[in-house]
Amino acid sequence: MEGTGDWAQFAQQMASMARHLLAQESVDATLARITASATELVEGCDAAGILVLHDSQVESLAPTERLVVDSDQLQHQLGEGPCFDAARVGVKERVYRIGDLTGGQQRWPAYAPQAHALGVGSMMGFLLFTEDEELGALNLYSRTPGAFSEISETAGWLLASHAAIAFSTACTHAQMEQAVATRHMIGEAMGILMGVRHLTEEQAFDVLRRYSQENNVKLREVARLVCEQGTL
Template sequence: MREAEDEVDWGQFGQQLAAMARDLLAQDSLDATLQRITASATELVEGCDAAGILVLHDHQVESLAPTERLVIDSDRLQAELGQGPCFDAANSARGERVFRIADLTEAKPRWPLFAPQAHELGVGSMMGFLLFTDAEDLGALNFYSRKTGLFTADSEQAGLLLASHAAVALSSARTHAQMEHALATRHTIGEAMGILMNRHDLTEEQAFDVLRRYSQESNTKLREVAHMVCKRGGI
């Protein structure tokens, strides 16, 4: 099928992209950043009806910030079949960072199981981009259209620019979330140690050893043991 004519106003798109980048960095949580990324995909890329981020954890698929049910259904289908464009894009080991399918009905030779079933879900065109930085791969940002022939070479370029900004913002947000989690965990462990020290007249080292031994013997993460101590007032 012939692709639609490229009609991207790059001057306007650049302004929108700059505004999006500022907006992403202003989000106050990882979830908010993810939601803003996928919302921006539908707002900035012509013909995009839905968007989402697919992440692989030991070949298990996770859908993040889907804008519509269509995204969840497509990701789940790829997980069940073990094949599909988003699955490939998120798996950097396969060497592909970008894909664009103008007409899903023509993609059957490459994804013989996924293509016809995705078309039945209502997918006409798809694009996907590996979200990556120099330090890590973060998943794949995927664009969906219910119509065929909607995603063009200009659409791909626009999506690539959006994904590049999104990867930086997502990496920053995830690092911040990890730091906040680490600080919260350290605070909880410190509070639990204080409870044990006061209740059992232990030194700091002895209190930590109690937590550590209980964690090992019960096969429970140390932070969960600490949370239990804080909640119950002891072990």
């Protein structure tokens, strides 16, 4: 993308990708579109994935190839690696670029040679974040050393910026849908208890709440049990 025409075409592709991202109907579809877009739009990118940490447990989301999962698991086993660092909350670096994993990496001495053995030649990663939250890391892989240039990094950064917004929006929508579904299920469960046990609305809710607390079960799971079994 050295000429004005190339950048104009890239800008059009990025705008189209952003529209498609926001049009996705689920979190999984959004993530799959993000990683697929990375391989389509970022020069040198052979594979991509999103790494999320949950209490130091690694989760690989929407990997385009097995290589991504293997790399994430390797970093989890070793407790080190660029993707691991990029996804870790509190780490200040929001972008990394490793030009060549065939050479010695002082920062990740255990990970680099084993990643190269997996077939990784070079890597880039971008923290996915909004003003309110950090969502994980978008990681790009190439089998070729030196595949990623400054232009690739700029393209990846632009993609990550759009991706973070789409990811956050998709999560928010999913949470809202889950909340609505949970309220509906709780209401249905209360209605069942009111009919079976001849309880008031307040008493029925109190039965659900007490069962939840005494058995350390989430309220929506208690409601689901009532809906499935007809009682507790």
